[in-house]
Amino acid sequence: MFETIIEPRVSETDGAGHINNTTIPIWFEAGRNKIFEMFTPDFSFDNWRCIILHTTVDFVSQIYFGKNVAVKTWVEKIGNTSFILYEEIHQDGILCAKGNAVYVNFNLKTQQKEPIPDHIRQQLKKHMR
Structure with missing residues (x-):
């Protein structure tokens, strides 16, 4: 499991006084940075591999x-x-949001999905739920 701490910003707060629902997917994506790094260690968009499907x-x-x-x-x-990733957001020890994200290992140059390399597969396995 990866854990990312986020400090909510005033601009993410809506008129009802809570964090706007549109912010949650952005925070979930911030929690995926270590996974993105497995596939693209230099974070270069020229070599980007993780394409979200759902x-x-x-x-x-x-x-x-x-x-x-x-x-x-x-x-x-x-x-x-x-x-497939499973994600949760907690505040004060309370589960506030949960979700899933499906990614494919995609070669942008060939526009084709490719098998996940064994060395990345082994890293992913360390973070299984």
Whole structure:
């Protein structure tokens, strides 16, 4: 599991006084940086490998400005060319949002999906839920 701490910003707070729902997918993506690094160590978009295919978000509890949140990211499943992540956001020890993201290992030059290399597969396995 990867854990990323995020400090909510005032600009992410909506008129109802909680963090806007459009912010949650952005925070989930921030929790994926270590996974992106496995596939593209230099973070070069010329060599980018992780292409998102699908994402879901379930809003469980409100999140507020003024208290940090923890984004927790696990690997749920590893396929031949794709993988599924399970993600949660917690504030004050309370589960506030959860979701999944499906990514494919994609070669931008050839415009084709490719098998996940064994060395990356082994790294992903270390973070299985």
